[in-house]
Structures are given as structure tokens and as C-alpha cells.
């Protein structure tokens with residue numbers, strides 16, 4: 019099968035996350051790789067929840083860590099079919115483009131990686147390759163987190179990592195990290211005719227939200243040469259039960275996009291500082307702060323040998339991405355990682371998502387060349 023045929027097969031399997039249902043897709047990849055009869059190829063279907071699975075394949079000598087190639091097999095939900103020219107799970111090729119949910123993000127990239135792995139049949143590998151197809155990337159990386167928890171991916175498992183997320187085949191070496199906090203304000207209910215008898219949780223949330231602006235200004239003082247500043251915003255607010263009741267509870271979500279200088283613990287301490295200041299000013303000010311998601315920044319150095327090698331292959335300078343990926347989880351395992359894949363991020367998560375077939379072919383060639391440079395020479 020060629021790369022667009024594999025991509026089409028993957029697109030036809032519905033892996034919208036939530037809920038995920040990636041097991042069928044992981045099993046397809048397992049069977050495809052086993053059918054290739056590649057020497058020294060160990061394939062593990064890693065089931066971590068009902069109908070949910072990752073796939074890990076290890077090819078070649080494993081004593082010597084080599085290249086990790088990774089991509090996710092879940093996609094974002096389609097929602098309404100309105101606006102789609104063809105069904106999102108019935109892949110169609112029109113005018114050199116493959117259409118379908120996940121064509122760019124990122125079943126096209128996974129298919130190109132699979133072709134590169136298939137090509138190792140004819141190679142004498144000096145270093146091993148690890149192929150990881152992850153579930154649940156779009157819902158907080160639960161698949162990869164389970165793989166790491168279960169020691170299916172280990173520290174220093176490879177010299178270099180490449181994730182085939184859509185970058186239009188440019189090399190991305192850095193992106194911000196992200197942390198979400200859920201903040202619950204605890205007040206006391208009272209009849210709205212007697213606000214003095216209660217503690218208005220919505221008013222306290224409002225005070226906090228105003229103070230976030232000063233934290234945002236403070237964060238702006240530190241600039242990363244690649245990524246700019248950390249930013250913080252409140253993005254969701256929920257509170258109140260009835261129009262004539264002083265609300266006893268209010269909840270907000272605070273979204274922080276962090277540069278490497280700002281850890282999630284640092285941001286948490288700043289939020290606690292705001293809370294302490296407000297407590298000092300208002301007395302009846304109670305809240306609980308929970309971190310509900312966190313992912314670190316990716317910061318593979320500009321002059322890292324992996325970046326240099328990949329830049330040389332695509333004949334273009336590396337850059338940074340506005341979005342987050344699973345790469346920081348590999349980075350934490352001591353595997354320097356870049357993002358490099360077919361398709362445009364503008365095509366990710368949109369109606370009539372597509373990937374250009376010629377980019378799929380180019381991606382296949384680039385991944386094959388990476389395998390040669392890291393694992394053969």
C-alpha cells in the first residue's frame with residue numbers, strides 16, 4: 019500500500035476523542051506491520067482502557083537507542099456534518115488532496131512514518147527505531163501518559179524523537195507549555211435582599227479575575243527569545259443558582275501558556291499570592307485552586323544535532339509552534355524531540371480537513387532519510 023492508501027484506511031476508522039475508540043486503529047497498524055515481516059520487529063498493542071489502545075513497535079537492535087517516531091491516532095470530534103463536501107470518515111482524494119478528519123492532524127503523518135518503518139526491511143540497522151502511535155492526544159495525552167506509567171516507553175529510549183504533527187514539513191523545535199487551573203470560590207448564600215448576611219462568591223471571583231491582569235503584566239516582563247512571554251487568562255466562569263440568591267459558589271478556569279522560565283508551580287504560587295492579598299483586603303475570601311492539566315514547554319536548542327540534521331533534510335530553518343504537543347513528555351524522558359510532519363496546522367480541527375498528497379510523499383522520504391542518518395550510518 020502507498021502512503022495515501024494507508025492514511026485513507028486510518029481516516030476511515032472513527033477515533034474521535036472523546037471518547038477515543040482507538041483500539042481498532044492501533045490493531046490495524048499492528049497487523050499492517052506484522053504483515054510486512056520486518057526482521058527484529060516487536061509490536062505491542064497497549065490497551066489502557068475499554069476500546070482504547072496505543073501501539074508501540076520496536077525495530078532493529080535495541081541495545082543501541084536510535085530514533086523514536088511518534089504520532090497520535092485519535093482525532094478531534096467532527097460535530098455537525100454541515101459544511102463537509104464529503105463525509106469526514108470516508109476519505110476522498112480530489113485535486114491532489116486527501117480529505118477527511120485527521121488527514122492533516124495527523125493520520126497522514128502516521129501513514130508516512132509507517133512507510134518509513136516498512137522501508138527498514140531492506141536496511142541493516144545499527145540502532146533501533148521505536149514507533150509510537152498514541153491514543154488520546156487531543157484529550158490531555160492520556161494514551162502516552164499511560165504508556166510512560168506502564169514503562170512501555172522508558173527514559174533514554176532513543177537518541178532523538180520526531181513527532182509527525184502537521185508543520186508543513188518545517189522543523190519545529192519549541193512551543194509553550196500549558197497549565198489549566200480550576201479555581202472554586204466559596205461564599206455563603208443569603209436572600210438577595212440581604213447581601214450583608216451572605217458572602218457573594220461571584221463578586222469574589224470577579225475580584226480575582228481583575229487581579230489576574232496584573233499577573234499577566236508581570237509575566238510579560240520575561241521574554242523567551244523563541245517563544246515570547248507567558249500569558250494567562252480566565253476562560254470559563256460558572257456561578258449562581260437562582261436570580262434572588264446570593265451565590266455560595268463560583269468556579270473559574272484559568273488557562274496559562276508558559277515559557278520554560280515559568281513552571282506550573284511558579285504560576286500556582288502567584289495565584290496563591292493573589293488569593294492571600296485579597297484575603298487580607300476582604301476578610302471573607304475563600305477559594306480552592308486545583309491544577310487540572312499541565313504540560314511543559316518544548317525547548318530543543320537551535321543548535322542541537324537533531325535540529326541541525328532535520329533542517330538540512332528539509333532545507334529550511336527551524337521555528338516554533340503556537341500549539342502544544344506530546345513532545346515535552348518525551349523530552350522529560352531524556353529524548354530530545356522535534357515536530358516535523360505533513361499538512362498545515364490551519365487544516366487541523368477544521369471542516370474539509372485535507373493534506374496534500376505530495377506532502378505525504380515528501381514526509382515519507384524525509385522520515386526514511388532520518389532513519390538512515392540516525393539508525394544506519
Ligand SMILES: [Zn+2]
Pocket residue numbers: 090123124155183184
Ligand atoms: Zn495533532
